[in-house]
Amino acid sequence: MTALRLSSFLVLALLLAGLTGCESPHYTYHYVPGRTAIIRGGYAFAPPGAPERVERAIEAGNRIVGLPYRWGGGHGCSVDTGYDCSGSASFVLREAGLLDGCMVSKDFRGYGKSGEGDWIDVYAKNGHVFLAVAGVRFDTGWTDGNQGPQWTTVDRPANGCVVRHPEGL
Numbered sequence: 001m002t003a004l005r006l007s008s009f010l011v012l013a014l015l016l017a018g019l020t021g022c023e024s025p026h027y028t029y030h031y032v033p034g035r036t037a038i039i040r041g042g043y044a045f046a047p048p049g050a051p052e053r054v055e056r057a058i059e060a061g062n063r064i065v066g067l068p069y070r071w072g073g074g075h076g077c078s079v080d081t082g083y084d085c086s087g088s089a090s091f092v093l094r095e096a097g098l099l100d101g102c103m104v105s106k107d108f109r110g111y112g113k114s115g116e117g118d119w120i121d122v123y124a125k126n127g128h129v130f131l132a133v134a135g136v137r138f139d140t141g142w143t144d145g146n147q148g149p150q151w152t153t154v155d156r157p158a159n160g161c162v163v164r165h166p167e168g169l
Contacts, residue, residue, distance in 0.1 A: 025123060025163050027130070027137055029153040036135035037151075042066060044136055044151040053096045053169060054119045054134055060095030061131075061138045061151060064088060069140050069147035075102045085140045088149040089122065089129045092138060098166040105129040109162050117165025125160040 030036070037044045043062045046055045064074075067082050074080045074087020083091065086105040093099035098120070103111065108124035121132040130139035140149055142156040 025158040025161050026155070027121075027123060027132055027158055028155050029137070030135065032135060037133065039136055039151045039153060042150060044133070044138075046134055050134055051119060051169065053098060053166075057092050057096035057098070057120060057131075057133050060092045061088075061133065061149065063095075064091060064149045065151060067148050075104075083140065083149050085129050088138065088140055089131050092131060092133070093120075093122075093166070098169070108164065110164075112164045112166045114162070114164060116163055117169050119169040120166055122164045122166075123158045123161040124164060125158075125162070128161075130156075130158075 034047050034049065037046055037058060039045075042065055044058045046058045063079075064083055067080075069084060070080070070082025071084050072087070074083040074091050080087065086103060086108065089108065090099060090102040094101070099111075105124055105128050106126040108122050108129045109126070111122055111124065119134055123130050123132070130137060132138070137152050137154070137156065138149065139152065139156070141147055142154065
């Protein structure tokens with residue numbers, strides 16, 4: 001009887017864990033007037049009144065939009081001819097004054113503060129990182145088939161990611 005109670009308890013505990021808080025993060029686009037960037041012709045435009053660092057992040061992303069995906073690209077901490085995911089994220093955050101140097105994707109798991117921010121979110125796991133800036137996603141994949149840095153409103157799962165944000169944003 002004790003083994004039956006123990007196994008029942010374990011099944012119940014696993015069921016409750018599955019229903020509470022074990023959900024993976026997910027980027028979901030939601031337009032919020034005055035808070036969400038607009039994408040036109042592949043370029044993002046900050047909403048009026050966005051903080052200066054958010055505007056700078058969007059401007060930086062726009063400078064590398066459309067460049068090809070290149071593994072290791074962007075890690076020279078300067079303008080490059082192609083970018084990978086972490087090179088793209090590093091470039092945007094560095095140009096906005098929110099990061100010194102460059103980071104690889106897994107290192108973004110410890111960047112800034114835990115959880116979602118008000119303006120910029122970093123979704124990071126070992127092997128991939130992408131940003132949401134003023135509500136729009138800046139990513140090197142999971143879009144319309146194009147690779148390389150680009151802005152999109154396409155939702156995407158973020159299995160295995162942690163969500164972080166820069167201090168104050």
